[in-house]
Amino acid sequence: MEHAAVDLTLIGLLALICQWLAWRLKLPAILPLLLVGIVMGPVTGLLQPDALLGDLLFPLVSLAVAVILFEGSLTLDFGDLRGHGHIVRRLVTWGALVTGIIAIVAARFILGLSWEMASVLGAVLVVTGPTVVLPMLQTLRAREHLSQILRWEGILIDPVGAIGAVLVYEFVALGASNGAATYTLVLFAKTALIGFGLGGLGGYLWGCILRHHWLPQRLHSFGTLMAMLSLFTLSNMLFHESGLLTVTVMGVWLANMRGVPTQQIIEFKETLSLLLISGLFILLAARLTVDQLAQLSWPAWAFLLVLVGVARPLAVWVCTLGTRLNWREKALLAWLSPRGIVAAAVASLFALKLDNLNMPGAEMLVPVTFLVIISTVVVQSLLSRPIALALKVSEPPPTGFLIIGANPVARTIAKALEESGFTVRLTDNSWDAVQEARMAGLPVYYGNPLSEHATQHLELTGIGHLLPLSPYRELNNLAILHFEHVLGHGKVFRLAAGTSKHAHRHQEQALDHLPMVFGEDVTYAQLSSVVYRGGEVRKAKLSANFSIEDYRLAHQNRMLPLFCIGPNGRIRVANDRAPLTPRAGDTLISLIYPDSPEF
Numbered sequence: 187m188e189h190a191a192v193d194l195t196l197i198g199l200l201a202l203i204c205q206w207l208a209w210r211l212k213l214p215a216i217l218p219l220l221l222v223g224i225v226m227g228p229v230t231g232l233l234q235p236d237a238l239l240g241d242l243l244f245p246l247v248s249l250a251v252a253v254i255l256f257e258g259s260l261t262l263d264f265g266d267l268r269g270h271g272h273i274v275r276r277l278v279t280w281g282a283l284v285t286g287i288i289a290i291v292a293a294r295f296i297l298g299l300s301w302e303m304a305s306v307l308g309a310v311l312v313v314t315g316p317t318v319v320l321p322m323l324q325t326l327r328a329r330e331h332l333s334q335i336l337r338w339e340g341i342l343i344d345p346v347g348a349i350g351a352v353l354v355y356e357f358v359a360l361g362a363s364n365g366a367a368t369y370t371l372v373l374f375a376k377t378a379l380i381g382f383g384l385g386g387l388g389g390y391l392w393g394c395i396l397r398h399h400w401l402p403q404r405l406h407s408f409g410t411l412m413a414m415l416s417l418f419t420l421s422n423m424l425f426h427e428s429g430l431l432t433v434t435v436m437g438v439w440l441a442n443m444r445g446v447p448t449q450q451i452i453e454f455k456e457t458l459s460l461l462l463i464s465g466l467f468i469l470l471a472a473r474l475t476v477d478q479l480a481q482l483s484w485p486a487w488a489f490l491l492v493l494v495g496v497a498r499p500l501a502v503w504v505c506t507l508g509t510r511l512n513w514r515e516k517a518l519l520a521w522l523s524p525r526g527i528v529a530a531a532v533a534s535l536f537a538l539k540l541d542n543l544n545m546p547g548a549e550m551l552v553p554v555t556f557l558v559i560i561s562t563v564v565v566q567s568l569l570s571r572p573i574a575l576a577l578k579v580s581e582p583p584p585t586g587f588l589i590i591g592a593n594p595v596a597r598t599i600a601k602a603l604e605e606s607g608f609t610v611r612l613t614d615n616s617w618d619a620v621q622e623a624r625m626a627g628l629p630v631y632y633g634n635p636l637s638e639h640a641t642q643h644l645e646l647t648g649i650g651h652l653l654p655l656s657p658y659r660e661l662n663n664l665a666i667l668h669f670e671h672v673l674g675h676g677k678v679f680r681l682a683a684g685t686s687k688h689a690h691r692h693q694e695q696a697l698d699h700l701p702m703v704f705g706e707d708v709t710y711a712q713l714s715s716v717v718y719r720g721g722e723v724r725k726a727k728l729s730a731n732f733s734i735e736d737y738r739l740a741h742q743n744r745m746l747p748l749f750c751i752g753p754n755g756r757i758r759v760a761n762d763r764a765p766l767t768p769r770a771g772d773t774l775i776s777l778i779y780p781d782s783p784e785f
Contacts, residue, residue: 215463217559228479247534247538255434277502280504285308286350289308289493291304296492306354306540307550307551311525318524322522332515349431357374385431385433392413397446418430421433470530478553486554490558502519526563584650589612590656591654595710595714597626657714666679680701680703682706701763726774747776751774752771
């Protein structure tokens with residue numbers, strides 16, 4: 187018992203280190219997790235999951251994969267599928283089909299797998315996923331429409347590909363255990379009926395419970411988890427292995443049911459999925475054996491080359507026929523297709539189940555999938571930026587602004603920046619503030635900017651600066667710490683907390699190295715007071731005959747300089763470390779007070 191506790195604690199610590207390392211290096215977390223698992227398992231033998239968990243391993247993996255698939259399916263809003271262009275729709279439908287067919291044929295004739303096992307492997311490797319694509323897009327800085335295509339493909343292919351993989355597996359597993367084609371089709375129809383029927387019914391009933399608040403708000407996340415796991419277990423009891431399809435359908439139903447508050451549930455599932463994924467992949471990678479790794483000879487590498495060098499380019503070519511994309515842009519889309527978490531989780535679970543059915547070739551499923559994941563993540567992470575530069579499809583250094591808050595202060599400043607030609611994105615948890623920003627024509631994200639959902643859905647293309655303009659100091663500080671790593675030093679500012687001893691005592695020491703935006707004495711309360719009393723943000727073009735002193739005199743010194751835009755379009759942000767020194771030819775953006783000076 188003590189040895190088991192040590193191993194479980196070690197897995198948790200290693201998972202934490204892997205997540206931190208991925209954050210520091212801006213890499214998908216799945217890469218260090220799998221590498222650590224391989225080192226701890228087949229390389230050193232320090233971790234033996236089967237001996238550690240025994241009969242609990244299979245149920246734990248099943249439940250973990252159910253949670254991962256459910257959490258992914260909660261993000262599949264059909265409105266997103268309709269609203270992000272025909273190229274994305276083609277990639278997650280026809281593109282997935284082309285990739286799957288080519289992967290199946292390659293697995294059959296290169297790896298020598300049976301058609302059944304080749305079908306499972308091909309279906310699993312269709313999925314890319316946002317957890318591997320989005321970190322690459324942060325460093326890639328491709329043109330905005332290319333980033334949007336890759337981003338939404340990664341988000342939407344996750345649940346769509348998972349549903350396809352589960353359906354293929356169900357068909358193959360039923361055929362493997364029964365043999366007769368007609369009987370297998372009948373059993374498959376039963377699986378589909380239970381999965382779609384129970385999943386849809388369960389999603390509708392639970393959605394009604396959430397929509398009418400028949401459960402306290404604090405129990406929504408926990409209740410949803412237990413409802414999902416109960417449906418998963420009930421489905422498997424009604425018909426063997428139908429549970430994965432059931433929970434996936436339930437998640438899609440909840441995501442598309444009107445009036446269902448899923449935001450808090452998604453955030454809870456993100457935390458739970460992070461814990462499950464981190465520990466799960468170390469355990470799954472540690473289960474690999476030296477014999478399985480030895481099977482990764484030239485056929486496995488040839489299969490990998492076909493997957494990334496034939497299947498993906500052909501799928502992109504088919505899906506971009508008749509579009510305005512040029513060959514350079516198509517080449518970048520064809521290059522970037524890393525596999526991720528869903529592929530690894532589903533492949534590992536299917537391998538366990540098919541091995542129990544004595545399915546020939548089941549032992550190849552996990553090592554080949556891990557080879558594809560590690561190879562595509564490593565190679566594409568290293569080479570995507572140079573390739574984008576060589577193809578001349580990269581954006582210039584980003585100059586836009588992410589603004590924490592969608593309140594009147596944030597909206598007023600954002601509008602001035604947008605009118606000056608800069609990209610702006612606002613984010614807020616207040617639905618009223620978000621609605622006001624949208625009515626003002628400002629792009630805004632509704633939700634917690636630090637959540638995993640924001641990582642997937644908060645568009646940062648063109649964003650190079652962060653302004654913390656929320657009235658909540660804790661949110662501002664957490665956002666600063668989070669986005670400084672993403673945007674880089676010198677692009678993130680903090681907002682003065684006030685001059686009271688209480689505020690000063692709680693000033694975050696971790697932020698002391700960052701400059702205070704607009705000045706060391708400028709607080710949110712002061713900005714809000716000026717805007718509330720009619721203060722305006724105005725622009726002025728300075729010249730040799732109209733200097734900053736003349737501008738101050740014209741407004742009787744009732745102004746606070748905010749930004750300065752040079753003749754070359756470069757913007758400078760006023761702060762306590764580098765006060766603005768506008769020169770002739772610059773455009774000054776200032777907050778004009780309605781009455782006496784405030785700052």
